[in-house]
Amino acid sequence: MKLSRHHKQEEKMTLERIRQAIIAGENQEAVAIAEALISKGIRPEEIIIDGVTKAMEYLNQKCTIQEFCLLELMLAGRAAMDVIDFLYSEGMTKDEISHDTGLYPRKKIILGTIKGDIHELGKNIVSMVLKSYGYQVIDMGKDVNPEDLVMAAITEQADIIGISSLLTTTLLHVRDVKRIAADKGLHAVKIIAGGAALQQSSAEFLNVDYVADTVFDGLQYIRSVSS
Amino acid sequence: MKSIDRIRSTIRFDRTDRAPVFSHIYGFASRLKQIPLKDYLNNGELMALCQLEAWKRFGYDGVTAFADNSLESEAIGSKIAYKDDAYPHIDEYCLSDIRECNKLSIPDPEEDGRMPVIMEACRILKDEAGEETPVIGTVQGPMTLAGQLLGIEKLIYSVVDHPGEFDRLLYFTTRAMIVFGKALIGAGAHVIHVFDPSSSCSVINRAVFNEYILPHLKRLFKEYKDAGNPVCWLNITGQTEPILDLFPQTGADLFNIDYLVPISVAMEKLPKHCINGNIKPFSFISDEEKGIEREAKDILRETQVRGGFILSPGCEVPLGSRVSNIDAMMKAVRADRR
Secondary structure, X not given: OHHHHHHHHHHHHHHHHHHHHHHOOOHHHHHHHHHHHHHOOOOXXXXXXXXXXXXXXXXXXXXXXOOOOHHHHHHHHHHHHHXXXXXXXXXXXXXXXXXXXXXXXXXXXXXXXXXXXXXXXXHHHHHHHHHHOOOEXXXXXXXXXXXXXXXXXXXXXXXXXXXXXXXXXXXXXXXXXXXXXXXXXXXXXXXXXXXXXXXHOOHHHHOOOEEOOOHHHHHHHHHHHHO | OOHHHHHHHXXXXXXXXXXXXXXXXXXXXXXXXXXXXXXHHHOHHHHHHHHHHHHHHHOOOOEEEOOOOOHHHHHHOOEEEOOOOOOOEXXXXXXXXXXXXXXXXXOOOOOOOOHHHHHHHHHHHHHHHOOOOOEEEEEEOHHXXXXXHHOHHHHHHHHHHOHHHHHHHHXXXXXXXXXXXHHHHHOOOOEEEEEOHHXXXXXXXXXXXXXXXXXXXXXXXXXXXXXXXXXXXXXXXXXXXXXXXXXXXXXXXXXXXXXXXXXXXXXXXXXXXEEEEEEOOOHHHHOOHHHHHHHHHHHHHXXXXXXXXXXXXXXXXXOOOOHHHHHHHHHHHHOOOO
C-alpha cells in the first residue's frame, strides 16, 4: 500500500515534469521523460491527457491576444509534437489518442492557408495545438483553392474548416468558402478564419462562422461547437 | 505650414497647425493610377509617379520609396515569385541552414536586385517633392530580414537551437541595412523607416528583444544618425506593449504603434518620444467613411494635449482599401488644431 502510494506520487511528479518541460519548450527533455514513463508502465494516453494536453491548457490560459508569443508557443508546440510522435513510434495509433483523450469529442478539422497566400506558420501552429488536444487535423497546405477545402471537408466528413491568411488580398477567396459549401449541400460544417489579416475583420464581413484572435481563441470555439 | 516643417516640429514636440499624417500608402498608390502592382514594384520612375500623385490627391505628409518586404532578401539571393496584382513572395530562401550565414554578401544598393528601383524612386521623390514634404526611405529591420533570408519558422527555432548563429545572422542583416539606409540618405531620404514586424512580441518575447534585437537596432540607428541625421523611424507592427519602454534605447526619433496597442498605453510608456498610429488597417477596407473619421478623431483628441504625435494607420493601408476612407482620415486631420 505504501509502495503504491509512493509510486503514484512519483508518477504524478514525473507527469508534472513533462508538463514543465513542454511549457519551457525543452523538447528533448520532454521526450526523455515520456520514455521513462513508458518504461515504468504508464499508459500513453495518461501522458497525453495529464502531460501534453495539460501543458497546452496552461498555455491556453496564458496566451491572450495581449500576451501571445509565437516563440514560446512554437517551442512548446514542438515539444508536445515530439512527445506525441514518440508515443506513435511506441505503437500507439492516432485513433487511440483521439479516442482516449476523452475530454474532447472526436472531431475532424480541415486546415489550409487560403488561395493567394503562402504563409504557413500560423496554420502550422494551429495544427500542432489542435493535434496536441487530440483533434484530427487534415492539413491541406498553402495557396489552397476554396473549393478544395470544401471537397476535403465532404470527403473526410469533417466538422470544421479552418482558414488562415496573413494577407488582405485573399478576402474574396475566404468569403467564397461558405458559399461553395452551401452550394454543395454542406451546411453543418463550421468555418473559422484566423491570421494577421483576417483577425482584424468580422465573421460577417468574411462570411465565416467565427474569426479567431489567437490559436487558443479558435480552440475555445471548436470546443464550444464540439460539445 | 509645409509638411516637412510639420513633421520636424512634431518630432521635437513643438506646436504645429495640425497633426501630421503618415499614410502608410505603398502599393495602394499603384491602384490609384490603375497601374499593375508588379510594374510599380519594378520601376522606380513609376513608383515615384504613383507616390507623388497619391500625395497630391490626399495631402498627407510624406512620400515613400518602398516596394515590398522581399526586396532586400531578393537582392541578397533569395528567389521571388511575382504576381500581377499582389505582393511577391519568396519562393526559395537564400539560406537553407543558419550555419551558412557567413557565406552571404552585403548587397550593393545601386546594383543588386531591385534595390536600384528604390534608389531611383528616392532620387525622383527628393527632386520633385523634397522641399515640401519628407521623403521616406524604408528598409527591413534586422529580425524581419533574417526571417526573409531563412524562413521565419526556422529563424524562431534558431533562437534557442543556434543562438550564436542567430546573433551572427542579425549582425549580417544589420550591416546590410546600414548600407542600404545610408545609400537612401545619400539619395535624399529625410526619414529612414525601419520596418521590423518580426521583432514584435507577437513573435518573440521581451527577453529575446532585449538580448538580441536591441543591440542591433542601436547600432543601425547610430549609423544613420552619423550619416546625415535623418528622422529615424522604428516600425514594429503587432503587439509591442511589453517592449515599448525599451524603444528609446534604440536611438530612433519616432515609433510606430499598431492597432493592437492602445494609444494611451503608448503615450504613457513613451512620454518623451514622438509616436504615430494607430487606425486599424483593415478598417480602410471594411468600414464606412464615418467610422474611419470617428476613429481618427478619437485618436487625435486623445493625443492633442501631449503633442509629439503623427496620425497614421497601424500598418500598411491594404491594397483593397477604399479611396473614400483615406479621404475620411484626411478630413478628420484637417479639422484638427494643435
